[in-house]
Amino acid sequence: MNENLQFLQAFIKNPMKVGAIAPSSPELAAEMLQGIFPDDHNIVLELGVGTGAITKFLRDAIPSRDSYLGIEIDGDMVKTLNIKFPDMNIIQGNAAECYSIHQELGLGKVRYLVCCLPFVSLPKEVSDSVLAEITKFMDEGCELRIFQYAHGYFLPPAIKLREFLKNRYGKSRRSPLVLKNVPPAFTLTWSTI
Numbered sequence: 001m002n003e004n005l006q007f008l009q010a011f012i013k014n015p016m017k018v019g020a021i022a023p024s025s026p027e028l029a030a031e032m033l034q035g036i037f038p039d040d041h042n043i044v045l046e047l048g049v050g051t052g053a054i055t056k057f058l059r060d061a062i063p064s065r066d067s068y069l070g071i072e073i074d075g076d077m078v079k080t081l082n083i084k085f086p087d088m089n090i091i092q093g094n095a096a097e098c099y100s101i102h103q104e105l106g107l108g109k110v111r112y113l114v115c116c117l118p119f120v121s122l123p124k125e126v127s128d129s130v131l132a133e134i135t136k137f138m139d140e141g142c143e144l145r146i147f148q149y150a151h152g153y154f155l156p157p158a159i160k161l162r163e164f165l166k167n168r169y170g171k172s173r174r175s176p177l178v179l180k181n182v183p184p185a186f187t188l189t190w191s192t193i
């Protein structure tokens, strides 16, 4: 099935969980992957893989299967992802358990955390749990990258998330606005390395 159609179907089925009407554009994917050079000992963890709009570019950036772990909650998406990317570690799971999922798999340290979750629309208990998991990786030294859509950037939930992350990890690095995305978005990076 066409990537955009599958994404739209998932959005219609569960808008709050998917949080966007279209997959990220190649331009947003490029911004999300700036400066990310994983290897087996410094892996990249992608949360909320979706239809693989960012993953397909990550595939070129990883030197080996074990340099990457992707976690996606939607079982239909994961089935398609595993067909599209048989050479990548993509599993069905809840990002709220990502630290233990990573530990159980015995992969290298998570050096890059590419988080595509729609924090603004997720239930509070889910986003709180995900943030608690992210903290465990950040405490070990990690770079966290998220994106936020421009139209919601100054809405209270988006500001609250940035404030939370700023209080924990200091000032973020914000990208220029990526206009070629539906909708336009910024990426934000916090580092504890």
Ligand SMILES: C[S@@+](CC[C@H](N)C(=O)[O-])C[C@H]1O[C@@H](n2cnc3c(N)ncnc32)[C@H](O)[C@@H]1O
Residues within 6 Å of the ligand: 017, 018, 019, 020, 022, 023, 024, 047, 048, 049, 050, 051, 052, 053, 054, 071, 072, 073, 074, 077, 093, 094, 095, 096, 116, 117, 118, 122, 126
């Ligand atoms: C905004 S989409 C991003 C998809 C893709 N990375 C992109 O950039 O096009 C968010 C994705 O997060 C997934 N998701 C939502 N809650 C999740 C959770 N608790 N654990 C794992 N994935 C989740 C959704 O199913 C959806 O595929």
